Amino acid sequence: MLKWSKRRAHQFFYLALFSLFVLFSLLHNQSASRLHGGMQKEDSATRSSFPTYLTTNSSIHKSSRVLGDSEWAKACGSSRSYKRKLRRSTRYQQPRRNRQEKCDIFAGRWVYDTVSYPLYDEGGCPYMSDQLACTKHGRPDVEYQRMRWQPHGCNLKRWNGSDMLEKLRDKRLMFVGDSLNRGQWISMVCLLQSMLPSGKKSMSPNAPLTIFTAEEYNATVEFYWAPLIVESNSDDPVNHRLDYRIIRPNSLFKHASQWKNADILVFNSYLWWRSGPKIKLLWNADDEICEEADGLDAMALALETWADWISSSVNPLKQRVFFVTMSPTHLWSREWNPGTEGNCFKEKSPINIESYWGSGSDLSTMKMVDSILSKVDYRVTVLNITQLSEYRKDGHPSIYRKFWETFSPQQLENPASYADCIHWCLPGVPDVWNELLFNLL
Numbered sequence: 001m002l003k004w005s006k007r008r009a010h011q012f013f014y015l016a017l018f019s020l021f022v023l024f025s026l027l028h029n030q031s032a033s034r035l036h037g038g039m040q041k042e043d044s045a046t047r048s049s050f051p052t053y054l055t056t057n058s059s060i061h062k063s064s065r066v067l068g069d070s071e072w073a074k075a076c077g078s079s080r081s082y083k084r085k086l087r088r089s090t091r092y093q094q095p096r097r098n099r100q101e102k103c104d105i106f107a108g109r110w111v112y113d114t115v116s117y118p119l120y121d122e123g124g125c126p127y128m129s130d131q132l133a134c135t136k137h138g139r140p141d142v143e144y145q146r147m148r149w150q151p152h153g154c155n156l157k158r159w160n161g162s163d164m165l166e167k168l169r170d171k172r173l174m175f176v177g178d179s180l181n182r183g184q185w186i187s188m189v190c191l192l193q194s195m196l197p198s199g200k201k202s203m204s205p206n207a208p209l210t211i212f213t214a215e216e217y218n219a220t221v222e223f224y225w226a227p228l229i230v231e232s233n234s235d236d237p238v239n240h241r242l243d244y245r246i247i248r249p250n251s252l253f254k255h256a257s258q259w260k261n262a263d264i265l266v267f268n269s270y271l272w273w274r275s276g277p278k279i280k281l282l283w284n285a286d287d288e289i290c291e292e293a294d295g296l297d298a299m300a301l302a303l304e305t306w307a308d309w310i311s312s313s314v315n316p317l318k319q320r321v322f323f324v325t326m327s328p329t330h331l332w333s334r335e336w337n338p339g340t341e342g343n344c345f346k347e348k349s350p351i352n353i354e355s356y357w358g359s360g361s362d363l364s365t366m367k368m369v370d371s372i373l374s375k376v377d378y379r380v381t382v383l384n385i386t387q388l389s390e391y392r393k394d395g396h397p398s399i400y401r402k403f404w405e406t407f408s409p410q411q412l413e414n415p416a417s418y419a420d421c422i423h424w425c426l427p428g429v430p431d432v433w434n435e436l437l438f439n440l441l
């Protein structure tokens with residue numbers, strides 16, 4: 001008995017370490033996932049059109065000083081533990097009720113639909129990422145690509161690429177966040193690109209801000225890397241460490257100057273707060289001593305700053321802002337199939353337990369996010385993808401993606417040990433997140 005539970009604990013540790021490693025390596029090594037496409041759209045030309053100041057009277061940092069790499073490297077020589085201050089985040093409010101909404105499009109079930117799905121062909125999208133192209137990397141089953149989300153109380157408007165492009169005419173749609181949000185961005189680009197003739201679409205080189213352009217529509221679909229929302233030492237999409245995170249909890253200047261003029265903003269943030277050691281808080285650029293907070297407190301601080309920015313800087317008549325809730329992980333098969341010791345590896349069908357909720361979706365985080373979103377109320381539309389994605393244990397790449405690291409013979413013998421149960425295959429679940437976005441625009 002003792003031996004067994006020891007082995008189990010060991011396995012637990014091993015799997016946790018590996019999931020972290022997979023997440024990290026994927027987040028870490030974006031240089032390798034360069035996107036193809038018409039290469040040289042001058043980035044600086046796009047950038048110079050951004051005003052370089054941010055006006056606000058909120059708690060957001062007044063200073064516009066942006067830290068350089070060497071300053072980040074020197075920051076937080078020592079630190080003390082963070083005591084949650086009496087900020088508003090300490091008094092979590094009840095989530096607001098769905099007022100007069102007729103139908104909750106986020107409550108429903110998955111149904112097989114081999115007629116309309118997948119919405120595009122994996123190999124036919126030149127902007128596909130090798131980290132998400134599961135069929136290309138040997139995934140034998142395809143049912144995961146053929147599922148439609150069916151809300152309980154109504155039907156979704158079917159995806160229509162030309163309607164979506166019309167909605168985007170003369171606009172900038174920008175996704176801001178981490179690699180999960182990048183997946184949703186790639187999904188959106190793949191959903192749209194087949195509608196556009198070659199030569200009339202292009203992708204800028206991979207950078208903190210990467211831009212897909214649909215020329216005939218004068219529209220862009222952009223991705224901005226900001227995994228912790230506020231400024232941090234993780235803002236380089238290639239060169240960062242998940243195990244040593246420093247954030248400036250009240251500084252958004254650098255990031256907001258990139259995203260403030262977008263017409264439609266889609267934010268996400270979650271997994272980067274969930275793993276690794278405590279997060280260091282650098283309140284002022286010149287502080288020698290930092291504070292250290294756990295992920296939940298640090299995320300609350302960052303989202304409060306973000307919410308202040310939304311309240312003071314977004315014009316709801318001209319801009320739309322979305323927040324994508326937690327993307328679930330499927331790291332422990334015992335949660336949906338008691339007695340088993342695996343993860344999402346070899347899962348081929350969704351979980352069909354109504355309201356299934358796994359440990360990867362943290363309830364305290366959800367409450368905190370609910371509370372902060374209730375303060376920005378009508379200014380932000382929630383893409384509440386957590387529950388619907390919880391069902392999709394079959395949607396992850398598991399071992400069918402490009403990995404950058406090499407595996408030992410022991411790992412190769414036990415594929416579940418390196419399976420990616422965090423990101424999502426494309427075509428797949430993020431396409432449905434985008435269909436929901438399409439329905440809400």
Ligand SMILES: *[C@@H]1O[C@H](CO)[C@@H](O)[C@H](O)[C@H]1NC(C)=O
Pocket residue numbers: 025028029031032404405
């Ligand atoms: C990152 O990708 C590059 C290019 O594919 C590769 O040479 C390098 O070893 C990778 N680094 C890590 C840490 O995986």
Ligand SMILES: *[C@@H]1O[C@H](CO)[C@@H](O)[C@H](O)[C@H]1NC(C)=O
Pocket residue numbers: 160161162163
């Ligand atoms: C998409 O919408 C346009 C009109 O907005 C319509 O003409 C077209 O048939 C629709 N396409 C599909 C596949 O439904």
Ligand SMILES: *[C@@H]1O[C@H](CO)[C@@H](O)[C@H](O)[C@H]1NC(C)=O
Pocket residue numbers: 170171172218
């Ligand atoms: C293209 O869209 C931008 C807004 O994103 C707008 O300012 C500009 O006038 C548009 N250009 C044309 C030629 O319509």
Ligand SMILES: *[C@@H]1O[C@H](CO)[C@@H](O)[C@H](O)[C@H]1NC(C)=O
Pocket residue numbers: 057058308311312
């Ligand atoms: C900013 O200041 C103005 C005037 O002082 C006030 O009306 C507004 O509510 C303030 N905005 C925020 C977000 O505090």
Ligand SMILES: *[C@@H]1O[C@H](CO)[C@@H](O)[C@H](O)[C@H]1NC(C)=O
Pocket residue numbers: 095325366369370373382384386387
């Ligand atoms: C998202 O949906 C869950 C139920 O699946 C709910 O508990 C939560 O409050 C919702 N969050 C937001 C921000 O609407």
